[in-house]
Amino acid sequence: MSVSTQRRVVVSGMGCVSPLGVGCDATLAALQDARDCVTPVTEFDVSRCRSTTAGQVSDLSRAGVINARAGRWSRAAQMLLIATHEALGQGGSFSPEIAVIGTTSGGMPLGEAFYRASERGSHAPRRWVRDYVPQQPALDALRTLGIDAPLRVLSNACATGTNAVGNAFHLVRSGRVRRALCGGYDALCELVFAGFASLQASTGEKCRPFDAGRSGLVLGEGAAVFLLETAEDAEAAGRPILAEIAGYGAANDNHHLTQPNPDGSGPRMSMERALRDAGMVSDGIDYVNAHGTATPFNDACEARAIMDVCPEATVSSTKGQMGHSLGAAGAIEAAFCILGIRNALAPANLHFRSADDGVALDIVANAPRPLRIRAALSNSLGFGGSNASLVIREVAP
Amino acid sequence: MTPRIQGMGWVTPFGRDFETAWDAVKLGRTADPRLVKHPFTSREWPVLSASPDALADVARIARIRRASTISHLAMAAAMDAIRRAGCDPASENVAVVFAATNGGVIYTRRFYADVSTSGVHAGSPLLFPETVYNAPVSHIAAQLGVNGVVTTIVNDATAGIDAFAVATELLESNACDRCLVVGAEEFDWVVGEACESWSLVTRGETITPFRGGGTIFAEGAAAVLLGREGGPAVSTVVPPRSFRSFEEGADLASSLPASKIVISSASGTKFDAVEQGVGNRQLTPKAAFGEVFATSSIQAVVCAALALADDQEAPDALVLSTGFSAQFAALRLTR
Numbered sequence: 001m002s003v004s005t006q007r008r009v010v011v012s013g014m015g016c017v018s019p020l021g022v023g024c025d026a027t028l029a030a031l032q033d034a035r036d037c038v039t040p041v042t043e044f045d046v047s048r049c050r051s052t053t054a055g056q057v058s059d060l061s062r063a064g065v066i067n068a069r070a071g072r073w074s075r076a077a078q079m080l081l082i083a084t085h086e087a088l089g090q091g092g093s094f095s096p097e098i099a100v101i102g103t104t105s106g107g108m109p110l111g112e113a114f115y116r117a118s119e120r121g122s123h124a125p126r127r128w129v130r131d132y133v134p135q136q137p138a139l140d141a142l143r144t145l146g147i148d149a150p151l152r153v154l155s156n157a158c159a160t161g162t163n164a165v166g167n168a169f170h171l172v173r174s175g176r177v178r179r180a181l182c183g184g185y186d187a188l189c190e191l192v193f194a195g196f197a198s199l200q201a202s203t204g205e206k207c208r209p210f211d212a213g214r215s216g217l218v219l220g221e222g223a224a225v226f227l228l229e230t231a232e233d234a235e236a237a238g239r240p241i242l243a244e245i246a247g248y249g250a251a252n253d254n255h256h257l258t259q260p261n262p263d264g265s266g267p268r269m270s271m272e273r274a275l276r277d278a279g280m281v282s283d284g285i286d287y288v289n290a291h292g293t294a295t296p297f298n299d300a301c302e303a304r305a306i307m308d309v310c311p312e313a314t315v316s317s318t319k320g321q322m323g324h325s326l327g328a329a330g331a332i333e334a335a336f337c338i339l340g341i342r343n344a345l346a347p348a349n350l351h352f353r354s355a356d357d358g359v360a361l362d363i364v365a366n367a368p369r370p371l372r373i374r375a376a377l378s379n380s381l382g383f384g385g386s387n388a389s390l391v392i393r394e395v396a397p
Numbered sequence: 398m399t400p401r402i403q404g405m406g407w408v409t410p411f412g413r414d415f416e417t418a419w420d421a422v423k424l425g426r427t428a429d430p431r432l433v434k435h436p437f438t439s440r441e442w443p444v445l446s447a448s449p450d451a452l453a454d455v456a457r458i459a460r461i462r463r464a465s466t467i468s469h470l471a472m473a474a475a476m477d478a479i480r481r482a483g484c485d486p487a488s489e490n491v492a493v494v495f496a497a498t499n500g501g502v503i504y505t506r507r508f509y510a511d512v513s514t515s516g517v518h519a520g521s522p523l524l525f526p527e528t529v530y531n532a533p534v535s536h537i538a539a540q541l542g543v544n545g546v547v548t549t550i551v552n553d554a555t556a557g558i559d560a561f562a563v564a565t566e567l568l569e570s571n572a573c574d575r576c577l578v579v580g581a582e583e584f585d586w587v588v589g590e591a592c593e594s595w596s597l598v599t600r601g602e603t604i605t606p607f608r609g610g611g612t613i614f615a616e617g618a619a620a621v622l623l624g625r626e627g628g629p630a631v632s633t634v635v636p637p638r639s640f641r642s643f644e645e646g647a648d649l650a651s652s653l654p655a656s657k658i659v660i661s662s663a664s665g666t667k668f669d670a671v672e673q674g675v676g677n678r679q680l681t682p683k684a685a686f687g688e689v690f691a692t693s694s695i696q697a698v699v700c701a702a703l704a705l706a707d708d709q710e711a712p713d714a715l716v717l718s719t720g721f722s723a724q725f726a727a728l729r730l731t732r
Contacts, residue, residue: 044517045516045517046517046518048516048517048518049517049518050518098636103551104529104530106551112509112513114591115506115509115510115513115587116513118435118437118587118590119437119510119513120437121435121437121438123593123594124594126594126595129591129592129594129595130595130722133498133553133722134530134551134552135551135552135553135722135724136722139639139722139723139724142639143639143641148638148639150559150636150637150638151552151637151639151724152550152552152559152562152563152636152637153550153551153552153556154548154549154550154551155497155500155529155530155531155549155550155551156531156547156548156549157529157530157531163548167548167563170566170570171566174566174569174570176566190509190512190517191505191508191509191512191520191528193517194508194509194512194517194518194519194520194525195508195520195525195528196525197517197518197520198520198521198522198524198525199522199525199526200522250546250547250548251544251545252535252538252543252544252545252546252547253544254535254538254539254542254543254544255539257526257527257532257535257536258526269544382531383526383529383531383532383535384529384531384532384534384535384538384547385535385538385539385547386531386535386547
């Protein structure tokens, strides 16, 4: 099937929970203000760590979705529920034929609590075991909202959120399903915080993506959920068309379990594949939302790839505002792209001073930039050599 | 386009060859368990595992020398499937889809034990990278030279079936020319402890499907290489559907068209009720190999292919999978 004859897949609902805010409106306001939402970690003791901050979601109860039952779930499940509820609330009745959700650590805070109880030889509550596995937050959120669709859970480290949206996009475009719900979620947890600390990948300073003096990432958390269907189906149902998902590419660089190939081949391949999938050339991309974790290795590798593939595009990493939300990152950043497209706004790359020698990218330094974004490219890179890219386009009114 | 099986591999408590393990399935003979003890209490669990000798060749691979057991198991099954198919992944467009339920639980528990004991600053950088769910498939992709689609699906046992749905999608869309579906699981006491409170585990040394008493957890792996031509075809995949009661699950299972060969996921737990009424006679590989979660579903597909080879009159074989998160999935192999 040629690109021109394939179905156009659109986003007809979107929900977002992140340190920037609960809901798309609050998220947009924080993007417009270039708000730094990274704060001291309060969930567990980090006093002996190099990094002591993270992007943390607050005020989950304010969304009005967390009832007494959901109040006992993990924070991960609660964030996913709120994001799913918001997405479904935007466009009337939507019955997905599949749900594709990405995560790296599921309801791990409950797993941690379970382990600590086991270590003491005491029996942990049964629900901790039930709820910490990666599928359970998604099953709980979907069941609570009356969705009975088959569930697919992807876990490709930090590329997962993008993989989930990309997989759902392909399912709708190919006609295998008509409607898909997709997204990603992850909550801050002790195990992952300790993990990045152990690798000395997290910083005690500000997260400075693409800055020559960058010293590492800060972690974050959140969830984002999208409703995907064809433009014709969305129009027929009277649902809003927020943007078009036009292309998706994934690639594996086979270099190292935790480090990208410095030649940039991983993200270069995923971007090229996403553009080819969209039937586009690189000069059609106005904005790149980079993975941009602010680790020395990631940003050098990704900058090289962006310069090769989209040298003219405006670029920012939004992780300076909210940290790295792992399995949620790709989905949240796709939401940022859609908000940017709809509001003619390139989000800020916070804490940027100067680029590496030889890096010539048009970075949106420290403040958002008014920009008409006809098409955006969103990158995600993960452990295991996982790379994924999405092409998201504006839809003419 | 219907994907067809081109090569298979597995690691069961009986080793890596097909004959001994397949005979055990047909006889319903449970492998000999070892005991894994809870380090802080008197609790212990029987576990079925392959002998370390069965993984000696993969343990020498430099990239996974220090990786956890799950990566060794996955690599062994993957390499066997590739070799039997005569495939050279480095020169072909091969995708890899990995399915897991618990993932790298040994290193995850060890890593968190250090954190729990000594603080968030005290985790080991050697252990953490192996805790991510996609660590095993990244090792496989690197070893085989795959740079196309490499993805990991996580769910209860139904993930093993959903992996075939993903593989079918990739082959149909020409995203790859062949797709390797792999599953692997390792066992740690923390898994036994987790399932203890759900009354899923037997204290005995055998598994009696459909008669209760509990299951025995196991380590193992399976791999199936799919392409556009070859052996039995994956003609239908029923993706994971959740059910609210065993009756609802049984309705899902019994709604499937009948088949002479039914490979059931029953393993002596209350979840067996979902598959009780499907077909006249069922093969139950878990009675031989134990509960290997998502990997069990891929081992069951291997069993279905072997059953079709044994019974030349059967037109198809139905593989059932019921997961502990109350989801049901199924797959049909045809000639």
